[in-house]
Amino acid sequence: xxxxxxxxxxxxxxxxxxxxxxxxxxxxxxxxxxxxxxxxxxxxxxxxxxxxxxxxxxxxxxxxxxxxxxxxxxxxxxxxxxxxxxxxxxxxxxxxxxxxxxxxxxxxxxxxxxxxxxxxxxxxxxxxxxxxxxxxxxxxxxxxxxxxxxxxxxxxxxxxxxxxxxxxxxxxxxxxxxxxxxxxxxxxxxxxxxxxxxxxxxxxxxxxxxxxxxxxx
Amino acid sequence: xxxxxxxxxxxxxxxxxxxxxxxxxxxxxxxxxxxxxxxxxxxxxxxxxxxxxxxxxxxxxxxxxxxxxxxxxxxxxxxxxxxxxxxxxxxxxxxxxxxxxxxxxxxxxxxxxxxxxxxxxxxxxxxxxxxxxxxxxxxxxxxxxxxxxxxxxxxxxxxxxxxxxxxxxxxxxxxxxxxxxxxxxxxxxxxxxxxxxxxxxxxxxxxxxxxxxxxxxxxxxxxxxxxxxxxxxxxxxxxxxxxxxxxxxxxxxxxxxxxxxxxxxxxxxxxxxxxxxxxxxxxxxxxxxxxxxxxxxxxxxxxxxxxxxxxxxxxxxxxxxxxxxxxxxxxxxxxxxxxxxxxxxxxxxxxxxxxxxxxxxxxxxxxxxxxxxxxxxxxxxxxxxxxxxxxxxxxxxxxxxxxxxxxxxxxxxxxxxxxxxxxxxxxxxxxxxxxxxxxxxxxxxxxxxxxxxxxxxxxxxxxxxxxxxxxxxx
Numbered sequence: 001x002x003x004x005x006x007x008x009x010x011x012x013x014x015x016x017x018x019x020x021x022x023x024x025x026x027x028x029x030x031x032x033x034x035x036x037x038x039x040x041x042x043x044x045x046x047x048x049x050x051x052x053x054x055x056x057x058x059x060x061x062x063x064x065x066x067x068x069x070x071x072x073x074x075x076x077x078x079x080x081x082x083x084x085x086x087x088x089x090x091x092x093x094x095x096x097x098x099x100x101x102x103x104x105x106x107x108x109x110x111x112x113x114x115x116x117x118x119x120x121x122x123x124x125x126x127x128x129x130x131x132x133x134x135x136x137x138x139x140x141x142x143x144x145x146x147x148x149x150x151x152x153x154x155x156x157x158x159x160x161x162x163x164x165x166x167x168x169x170x171x172x173x174x175x176x177x178x179x180x181x182x183x184x185x186x187x188x189x190x191x192x193x194x195x196x197x198x199x200x201x202x203x204x205x206x207x208x209x210x211x212x213x214x215x216x217x
Numbered sequence: 218x219x220x221x222x223x224x225x226x227x228x229x230x231x232x233x234x235x236x237x238x239x240x241x242x243x244x245x246x247x248x249x250x251x252x253x254x255x256x257x258x259x260x261x262x263x264x265x266x267x268x269x270x271x272x273x274x275x276x277x278x279x280x281x282x283x284x285x286x287x288x289x290x291x292x293x294x295x296x297x298x299x300x301x302x303x304x305x306x307x308x309x310x311x312x313x314x315x316x317x318x319x320x321x322x323x324x325x326x327x328x329x330x331x332x333x334x335x336x337x338x339x340x341x342x343x344x345x346x347x348x349x350x351x352x353x354x355x356x357x358x359x360x361x362x363x364x365x366x367x368x369x370x371x372x373x374x375x376x377x378x379x380x381x382x383x384x385x386x387x388x389x390x391x392x393x394x395x396x397x398x399x400x401x402x403x404x405x406x407x408x409x410x411x412x413x414x415x416x417x418x419x420x421x422x423x424x425x426x427x428x429x430x431x432x433x434x435x436x437x438x439x440x441x442x443x444x445x446x447x448x449x450x451x452x453x454x455x456x457x458x459x460x461x462x463x464x465x466x467x468x469x470x471x472x473x474x475x476x477x478x479x480x481x482x483x484x485x486x487x488x489x490x491x492x493x494x495x496x497x498x499x500x501x502x503x504x505x506x507x508x509x510x511x512x513x514x515x516x517x518x519x520x521x522x523x524x525x526x527x528x529x530x531x532x533x534x535x536x537x538x539x540x541x542x543x544x545x546x547x548x549x550x551x552x553x554x555x556x557x558x559x560x561x562x563x564x565x566x567x568x569x570x571x572x573x574x575x576x577x578x579x580x581x582x583x584x585x586x587x588x589x590x591x592x593x594x595x596x597x598x599x600x601x602x603x604x605x606x607x608x609x610x611x612x613x614x615x616x617x618x619x620x621x622x623x624x625x626x627x628x629x630x631x632x633x634x635x636x637x638x639x640x641x642x643x644x645x646x647x648x649x650x651x652x653x654x655x656x657x658x659x660x661x662x663x664x665x666x667x668x669x670x671x672x673x674x675x676x677x678x679x680x681x682x683x684x685x686x687x688x689x690x691x
Contacts, residue, residue, distance in 0.1 A: 110410060129379075136372065145368055153375055160382045165389070171334030175378070178341040182371055185345050189352075189364055196357055 001042070002121050008035060009124040009158075010099065013131040016151065017095040018088050022143060026069045029147050029154075032128070033061030036154045039161045049169055060176050065150060065183055072143060072187040076194040086138045094134060102126035111163070121162050128155030142193055146186045153179055219267045219274065222282070222325040225251050230318030234311055242297040245314045249286075249293035252321065256286040260677065270398055271332045276684035278328045280533060281460050283681075284540040285328070285453045287666070289321050295548055295659040296446045298652050302555060306353070306444075313353060320346040320450070327457045333381050333395040336461055337374070340426060343454055344370045350447040351439050362435075362442035369435040373425025377461075380418030384465070387411035397464060404471030412472055419465040420481055426458035428512050429485045429519065430492035437496070440508035441560070445551030448504070449544040455515055456536050463522060463689045470691030482523035487613060487620075489516030494620040497627035502560050503553070506631060507546050510586055513624055514539040520617065521601035522689070524608040529686035531600025537678075538585075538593040538670055541663040546582040548660040549575060552653050553635075562631045567640040574657055576636040578664065583632040585667050587625045593670030 012028050012035075019025050037057035044050055086094065106123040132152025136145050229248040233241055259279050266273035274282075296317070300310050323346055326339035344367070352363040381395060387408040388394035425432040440448050462482075469478040493513035500506040514535065521532030552575050557565045568576035585592035598621075605614045669675070674682075 110408075133372075136368070142364065149368070149371060149375070152372065153378075156375060156379050156382065159379065160385075163382065163386045163389075165382065165385045166393075168334060168393070168395075171332070171338065171395070174335065174338035175341075178338055178345070181345045182341070182367070185348055186367055189348070189360070189367060192352070192355075192360055193364065196360055 005035060005039065005042075006120050006124050010127060013127055013151070014092065014095055014099075016131055016147075017091045017134060020088070022073055022141070023070070025144070025147055026066050026073070029069070029150055030062050030066035032151065032154055033065065034058055036158045036161070037061050039158060040167065043161065043164055044167070050167060053167060053169055053172055056173060057176060060180060061154065064180065068183050068187055069143065069146065072146075072190050075187075075191050076143065085140060091134075091138065094138075095131065098130040098134060099123075099127050102130055125155045125159035125162055128152070128158060131155075142186075142190050146183060146190075149186075150179070150183070219264050219272050219329055222252065222255055222329055223322050225255070225322075226318040226325065227322035230315045230322065233314040233318065237311060241310055241314050242300060245293045245296060245318065246290075248318055248321075249290040252325070253286045253290045256282050266331075270396065271335060272329050273331050273398075274329060275688060276681055277460065277463070277688050280681050280685045281328050281456060281536070282325065283678075284456065284537050285321070285324055288450065288453050288540050288544050288663070291544065291659045291662055292446050292449050292548075293317075295449070295656060298655045299444070299446055299551065302650065302652055302656075309353060309355075312349065316346050316350050317447075317450070320350070320454075324453060324457050328460065331397045333384060333397065333465075336464075337378055337381055340377070340423065340458065340461065341371070341374050343457065344374060344426070347447070347451075347454065351443045353444045353447065354442070356442075359442040362438035366435045366439045369432075370426055373422050373432060375422070376418050376425075377422025380415045380422055380465070383411050383415035383418060384468070387415055397467070400468055401471050404468050405473060407472055409472065409474065412469065412474065413477060416465055416469050416474070416478060417481065420462055420485060423458040423461045424485060427455050427462065427515050427519075428489070429515060430489040430512060433489070433492065433512050436512060437505045437508040440511065440547075441502060441504035445547045445554070448507075448550075449547040452511060452514075452540050452543040455511065456540065459515065459518060459522075459536070462519075466522070467689060467691055475691065479523040482519050483610065483613065486516045486519035486523065487616065489513065489519070490617060490620040490624075494623040494627070497624050500627065500631065501562050503562055503565070503631060503635070504547075504550055504560055506562075506628065507543065507550065510624070510628065511539070511543055513621075514543070514586075517598065517601055521597075521604060524601070524604035524610070526686050526690045527607060528601055528604030529690040530682055531597045531604060533682045533685055533689075534670070534674070535594065535597035535601065537682075538597055538667050541667040541670075542582060542585040542592070542594065545578070545660040545663040545667070546586060548656065548663075549579050549582060552656055553579070555650065555653060562635060564641055565635045566638050568636045571640055572653070574654065578657060578660060579632065580636050581664055582660075583628060585664065587628055588621075591668060591671045593667045593674075595671060 009032065012032050016025055016028050019028065037054055040050060041054055102123045105126050109122060111122055129152050132148045132155055135148030135151060139145070226248050229244060233244055236244060259274055264274050300307060320343055323339050323342040327336055327343065330336050330339060348363050348367045351366055352359050385394045388400060388403070390406065391399055391403050393399055421432060428436040440451060466478050469475065489512050493509045493516065496509045497506055500509065518532045518535050521528035521535060553565060553568070554560065556572055559565060568579060585594055588594040588598040602614060602618070605617070
């Protein structure tokens, strides 16, 4: 079961780094969100608090956030591709290098307990974090930046789960709330970027530099 | 009781969305006064810890709270006149007041919480509430600055979340390991490797928010694009992140990792001073210059924090001074911008002739920020340098002094032509608005506080700083 989840996460991350359509990327992020939120059920003893937490997490990560992303996508009228700065073949090469790197890091971590007999699982969060950062730096669309942030955050969440840390209801809900507001604020920002610049291409946000500007702020 | 610090600004802030008149400005001042009153009352009565000790006040949080509260009160008074300056911005005023108050609430939560998880949530909340404030003027450039701020800070703070997880794993045997007061007595029992990793992630994560180089890239853009009252509040935000790093430092110290902590802090501090010096020299945009100066000050504070108790005292005194002086300078820069309508140093000149009061205060601010006596920063910088000599990092002292001289010259070259000389030809100066003079009053108050801190530190504050330094340096 654990190995299956590991495979699903690795595959979805690879798909994220080569997918050219924003909509399918959003779907993958939703699926990852669902996997990550269900993961604690595997390791911990199930009680009411944990169940409530999982229900809240899954509804935020797998339903609300993707819906918000889809809405921003519609508002910004993004139909074109994700516009990578790096071509797809190189993207996949970088991804695989990232996977190897994650394997290397995981093998060097002094984690004594293996998770349900599989030491592979510790690789998955690192690969997710790597993919998230890769999406942020290698794609020009503002929307892919937010997706990268979400994948990164999911990776951190999964890392906490894999290490088997105790869950603290208030803190976890607070973090979810923060992520939710972050995506909301970023969505509003995307709306304004789209209206002001007629594009949401962050690669072209290069007006601010060390030269002074005139006029009223 | 302790919850009032968070609840009052938050509730009044939400209320602001419903008010649609000039009553808004009074509302903000009322909230700021209540917050200041609460902060002052911490000196006279004990505030009980709340919710299993998750929220509590100690000397360190009291000191930072005092700086925040005073600054916010002055900024609220400044906002009242600033909003009257331009009829175009009035329609955004409700949102502005709401975000400012929510930010105050989140910053108070950062300072008062003792649980690393809650601190993280509150810190991210400050980012989210301040992002709309940067976009206040609705220009293309401010939007760009907002986007950079949002993305860079969110990712930075996400790294601090990773730090939280590593910290919790290092102390997995401790009951609720993220609670600072549970952690400190058992610090030595932790897994040292994981604690080291956690500390690095905390420094990088919250360091992004502090503006430590090389994670500072959002800072000059955000500072220069935000309206002056918001830029004036930002130093307090940086100091909140500074306190968080110091709290993790407390754990490191207690676990016997003091030397490791100091090495990391000194590295980032010197890097910050270096970046500040490079970008201040030849800088033609004065709000950006002030932003880089903030990076310099935060670098100095971090440096002091790595050099024993004396350094920590200097660093905390520096924090108080930086809060006041940077607030003052940004407020005056709002005035200069209103008069000259340019952010270019070369297009601002002869301020002493055109608006003598602004010019004198701008010069005073320059003296204060570069650490000339009789302002408070002179003493705090002296203490930081002194502590470095004591703790035997002499080669770095030389480098630091050199960088400070470079920064001094870089700022001198910009500030002197701005105030002295004559106004550059071809500039159309805005006829002086009577409101502009009122805008200088809050700035003068902040300058005066820094002056008092330089001449004699009041006994209460002195003891508070001593206690806080003893706590933070372990």
